[in-house]
Amino acid sequence: MLLEEWMRRHDGVAHTSQVYAAGFSKRTVAAAVQSGRMLRVRRSWLVLRDCHPDRAAAARAGGRLTCVSAARSLELWVPVHEHVHVAVSPTSARFDAHGLRVHWSNGPAPFAPRAAVDPLINVLFHVARCQPQPDALAIWESALNKGLIGAEALRRVAWRSERAAALAALACHLSDSGLETHFVDLMRAIGVTPRQQVWIDGHPVDTLIGDRLVVQLDGFAFHSDAAARRRDIAADVRLRLLGYTVLRFDYQQVLFDPEFVRDSVLTAIAQGLHLSA
CATH class of the missing domain: 3.40.960.10 (VSR Endonuclease)
Incomplete structure (x- = not known):
């Protein structure tokens, strides 16, 4: 499999450690970057030149796509928003936050160290804390309606957020x-x-x-x-x-x-x- 094809299967963004673990050599990576087919950002992230701008922005921040931006990538309903929402570690290195809405906290679900997108539980966690309740509820119910998660699973999560817990109590498997x-x-x-x-x-x-x-x-x-x-x-x-x-x-x-x-x-x-x- 070609590196570019592998990258597309990973939505156009990957950490170099993941690329090497998949069997691609440093020479192959260097050649792809030199050809212009992909870019190296923050030294260790690779981004296809034509990958979605939101994912590229998250990689440049060294974070994970989250909140309404990740919800949109899951084809959930989201309100109109201007910024790319990115989750980063509280100890994250400095980065250019222009055009970003930065979420400095982690959600209740674990995630891979080099994940490019937050898991759904954490996406909903940030949505609950970031968005007005009507919009947050619409996003949560959109996830339920698409069958991405069940209502009982939501209710059993230890949310560590009063707003998220309140939404979990309100939402159910019926979209309305x-x-x-x-x-x-x-x-x-x-x-x-x-x-x-x-x-x-x-x-x-x-x-x-x-x-x-x-x-x-x-x-x-x-x-x-x-x-x-x-x-x-x-x-x-x-x-x-x-x-x-x-x-x-x-x-x-x-x-x-x-x-x-x-x-x-x-x-x-x-x-x-x-x-x-």
Whole structure:
């Protein structure tokens, strides 16, 4: 296998000790660097010239890609962010931190000494400490929804962070579970008590207010395909034909426009849509 091919299998970044351990010689490394196909940074890190800029930035800092930057590399939902988030040891040597958001603490999971990217547990740990709770929750639930980790595993981690522990208690294997919690808290604050996961006509609905007002909540990963969208449309039609009013809110609305959600529910209740005919 060619060194360049091996590097691509490692996402374009590797420590020279890893390269030598894989059987490549110093002469091979020197030739690759001289050809311009890869760069040597911080003396002992090799980076393919066309590797992802975030990974290259982490290597130049001698750290690991983490937080929202690592979450993005895992194809999780992340908010728009300008800086590359890098985890480094508290005793790390000096480096140029321009364009970086540096995380000086280590997460609860062990990692390889020459790792280029934090393990998922540590990524979520830094997300919890760095991001606003709504954004952090969305990232955590995105990881759960993709099946990268289970809710029970999250709850059993010794997080050493109150914010991370609180997110672990909130998140679950359903992509919209945290969303339901936010919605129920929002309703209780205005004196409305929804019932969760009520079965109607052999199917569960997210929340039921009174006898006839159904509120369905679309988690972050909702409608990931056309089939899921059609199922939701069919469910809403079935409920309406049974005499229910259906309100559907998404993640963005519940977390970032709660006034709209609150006012919509209050208007529906004022119109008596929660009452039996």
